[in-house]
Amino acid sequence: MFDDLALFVAIVEAGSLNQAAARSGTPPATVTRRLQRLEQQLGVRLLHRSARRLVPTAEGWQYYAQCRPLLHALTQATQSLDQSMHQVSGSIRVLAPVNLANGALLGAWPGFLARYPAVSLELELSNEVQDIVGRGADLAIRVGPQADSLLVQRRLGRIELVLVASPAYLAQHGSPADPDALSQHALIVAEPIRAWRFRDPASGAERTLMPTASRLRVNDMRLAVTMAEQGFGLLLCPMTECHAAVERGALTRVLEPWRPAGRDVFAVWPQQGFTPARVKALIEHLAAYAAMSPLLGGDHQAVAAGGLGA
The missing domain is CATH 1.10.10.10 (Winged helix-like DNA-binding domain superfamily/Winged helix DNA-binding domain)
Incomplete structure (x- = not known):
């Protein structure tokens, strides 16, 4: 009618x-x-x-x-x-982990706003996995496997995990020869990495440890890195959080042949018939930024642009 x-x-x-x-x-x-x-x-x-x-x-x-x-x-x-x-205009509400948004993705936000002056960003940073729909968000950045079938996801990159300790700690306590020897060392466990997974350099099999005894357990990765620099134990953490300390020699990589399993980074958003152009633009921008970032390319090496799957 x-x-x-x-x-x-x-x-x-x-x-x-x-x-x-x-x-x-x-x-x-x-x-x-x-x-x-x-x-x-x-x-x-x-x-x-x-x-x-x-x-x-x-x-x-x-x-x-x-x-x-x-x-x-x-x-x-x-x-x-x-x-x-x-049209690429309007407001975008994004949920993201605190350290990732302030660290490996730090340069993505000003670059996006400069490119799209008609867009405004509302970033809500939390290390808790929040409900995208319930929080009224357009997009979320998440780390690790995504099993929610109600969300569309796009892999942005991969974060390398490394086992590190300070030179002073290693000089006093020695370096573990394999994951089994970790039980003889002081450990710093940082949330949300509860399971420590290593790949056997000889067989390629994965070995998983669940550290129950720890010298320090904390839910903030940056504090964990600081404590590891001070010599309080071995820490498994993302390279995105400790690369500066490794580069200046404050932390040393341990058990390098035993490659810890990395963690994929995803952009996720609610399933819907049409995704607004502004949200699509941000997803593409983040994917391009991650592809050029050595910290998100996996193995601490740059990934060629366009090499990430949808």
């Missing part, structure tokens, strides 16, 4: 059926048939028609006066929605 209503308004404004037909690209016979259908649905005659003239009835004028502003408002709403879906 909406299309017939819009056609009626167009007929009144055009002043004739033929003009309205020409402007809409609709055959005159079709215009006449649709007008008659609308009058039948309303149970009232809307137009006085003759060979030369077309004049709205009193009811037709009343109907036109009431419907025209509604059609105008609906048209504006549709245009605004179209702009929201197809």
Whole structure:
């Protein structure tokens, strides 16, 4: 009925059926048939028609006066929605881990805002996995396997995990020869890395340890890195968090042949028929940024742009 209503308004404004037909690209016979259908649905005659003239009835004028502003408002709403879906503008609410957003992805945010001046970002940083829909977010950055079938996901990159200790700690306590020897050392366990997984350099088999006894257990990775630098134990942590300490010699990599299993980084968003252009633009920007980042390419090496899967 909406299309017939819009056609009626167009007929009144055009002043004739033929003009309205020409402007809409609709055959005159079709215009006449649709007008008659609308009058039948309303149970009232809307137009006085003759060979030369077309004049709205009193009811037709009343109907036109009431419907025209509604059609105008609906048209504006549709245009605004179209702009929201197809133009890179508006607000994007993003959930992300604190250290990742402040660390390996730190340079992505200013680059995106500079490229898209009509977009505003609302970043909510937390190390807890939050409900995207419940938090009203458009996008979330998550680390590790994603099993939620209600979310669309795109792999952005891979974070290398490393076992590190300070030179002072290793000088006093020695370096473990294999994962079994870790039980003889002081350990720093940082959430959310509860399981320590290593790959046997000889067989390729994965060995998983669940450290139960630890010198320090903390839910902040940066504090854990600081404590490891101070010589309080061995720490398994993302290279994104300790690369600076490793590069300046404050921390040393341990058990290097036993490669700890890395962790994939994903952009995830709710399943929906259409993803707004602004959200698509941010996903593409993050993927391109991660592809050029040595800290997100895996094995602490840069990954060629475009090498990440969707």
